Amino acid sequence: MKIGIIGTGAIGGTIAKKMAEAGHTVKINNSDDAEKLNAHAKELGVSPANQKDVVKDVDVIILSLPTIAIPTLPKNLFAEVPENVIVVDTSNYYPFRDADIEEIKNGKVESVWVSEQLGRPVIKAFNNLLAETLISGGKNPDAENRIAMAVAGDNDDAKKVIAGLVNDAGYDVVDSGSLSESWRHQPGTPAYCTELEAEELKQALKDAVKEEAPVKRDQAIVELSAMSSYPSHPDVVKFNRALFEKNPKTK
Ligand SMILES: NC(=O)c1ccc[n+]([C@@H]2O[C@H](COP(=O)([O-])OP(=O)(O)OC[C@H]3O[C@@H](n4cnc5c(N)ncnc54)[C@H](OP(=O)(O)O)[C@@H]3O)[C@@H](O)[C@H]2O)c1
Incomplete structure (x- = not known):
């Protein structure tokens, strides 16, 4: 597939690299100047593109930006992008980083x-x-203990296409329902950054409590920031699981 990615930090950059390795044709854009963008693209094994071109002649556009950066994108960015081009959002809202977005709050x-x-x-x-x-x-699709990722949206065909890309990246997929249900894997939920397998993830999505999520999200940031040194990756996952008594990996 032909994929355009805007935002090439920890998530967007990794997706770009993995998609190129899986044989997809990938172009990227971020807020770097042309020279830095070219160097970053070379490092990831993809092509650099300006903001206008990154959304042109692609099947999928992936936005991997801090939430607060979304409204800064040009208003006409998608004006000439055909309706059948799928747009993916990887974002998570964190008030400490993204400032106050009243509607989300x-x-x-x-x-x-x-x-x-x-x-x-x-x-x-x-x-x-x-x-x-x-x-x-x-992991490969037939490997044991393969971690699963949630995919939400209102178009089943589009979700199937994105599930294919998630599989190419090495993860099982759990369809988490419509976009309005996607709060079930926002920060502060049992499905969020807890490395669950597919059946566990389905349960975690069911166990999510909407009003509790922002409270847990903010509590987690306070507790992680108060630690004397930043925990290792396995410790962060353990910490996230332990926020929920009913988490399938902790009960
Ligand atoms: N990190 C995680 O573990 C994780 C996990 C899942 C989801 N997410 C979510 O995914 C999103 C991206 O996360 P991240 O960790 O990859 O963030 P990040 O490392 O800070 O990268 C953000 C990227 O967005 C680019 N950018 C910012 N404003 C832009 C604009 N107006 N136009 C074009 N590019 C712009 C930045 O470019 P420059 O570097 O040139 O400024 C950078 O490449 C966030 O919403 C985050 O919450 C993160």
């Missing part, structure tokens, strides 16, 4: 808000695994 589902900002449907994917998990936790 008042309960609007994060990717619903993103979709409204863009004026296009989005598929939410690649948001419920840590960058470190995405970098090194992938």
Whole structure:
């Protein structure tokens, strides 16, 4: 497939590299100047593109940006992008990083808000695994204990296409329902960055409590920031699981 990625940090950069390794044709854009973007693209094994070209002649566009950066994208970015091009949102809202976005703070589902900002449907994917998990936790489809990723959205065909890309990246897929249900894998939920297998992830999605999620999200940041040194990746996953008594990996 032909994939355009905007935002090539920990998540977008890893997706770019993995998609290119899986044989897809990938171009990237971020806020770097042309020289840095070219160097980054070379390092990832993909092509650099300006913001106008990154969305041209592709099957899938992946936005991997801090939530607060979404409204800064040009209003006409998708004006000439055909409707059948799938847009994926990997974002997670963190008030300490993304400032106050009142609608999200008042309960609007994060990717619903993103979709409204863009004026296009989005598929939410690649948001419920840590960058470190995405970098090194992938396995072949027939491997044991394969980690699963949640994919939400309102178009089943589009979700199937994105499930294929998630599989190429090394993860099982759990269809987490419509975009309005995607709060079930936002920060502060049992499905969020807890490295679950497919059946466990299904249970974790069911166990999520909407009102509890922002409280748990903020509690987690306070507790992680108060630690004398930043915990290792396995310790972060353990910490995230332990936030939920009923987490399938902790009960
Ligand atoms: N890190 C994780 O473990 C993780 C896991 C799942 C989901 N997520 C979510 O996925 C999103 C990306 O996370 P990340 O960790 O990859 O963030 P990151 O490392 O900070 O990277 C963000 C990327 O967005 C680019 N960017 C920012 N504003 C832009 C703009 N207006 N136009 C084009 N590019 C822009 C940055 O470019 P420059 O570097 O050039 O500024 C950078 O490449 C966030 O919403 C995050 O919450 C993160």
